[in-house]
Amino acid sequence: MKVAFWVLAGLLALFYLYAGGKKVAQSKERLQPMMGWVDTVPMPLVRVIGALEILGAIGLILPPLTGIAAGLAIAAAAGLVLVQVGGIALHLSRGEGRLIGLNIGLLAAAAVTVWLGTAFV
Template sequence: MTIAFFITAGLAALAFVGSGVLKVVRPSAALRASGLTWVDDFSDQTVKLIGVAEVLGGLGLILPILTGIAPWLSPIAGVALTALMIGAVVVDARHRLTIVPALALAILAVAAGILGFLIVD
């Protein structure tokens, strides 16, 4: 069960940290040009905040269990990232964008959260 958690949480963390860093460091115009047309609905600060939430959530999936410091935070990070991705699915659907990436990350976050709850004492 622990191996399954680290595989799912590791994949999710990699995706969320990578995506979040892009949102934090790239301006909204560059994100829009790369196909993320949903950024038009949000201020630059909100897009950056979403990026920070993704980075912190991705790190929160792995670091607490890996370090043994407050390991109960890892499954909570999975739940929080799931909520974030449900919002992403709604926004993508409203903009008639493909919801597959956001839905896949939501499922991965759910799996990591469930597995995290199962392995935390």
């Protein structure tokens, strides 16, 4: 179970560091082609979402790696589940149901990571 956790947590962390980093660092114009929803969401909220994604990525890896408060990895994965619930809700509210495949996949991966994370508690 621990190997599966590390593989899944590592992949999620890489994805969220990349996606969150883009949201934190790039302008609305640079994000627009990849994330069409940024035109309807205030940029401070986009930055907060990006920061939460980065913190979630760090929370998936750092606590179990150090052995300090390893249960925080479960909280981080659960937080990323909530980020994806919000993403799905946003896409559905914009009539973009065809775009939620990635969100559903990330939600499922984060939910499995929550379960696998129980090996560290």
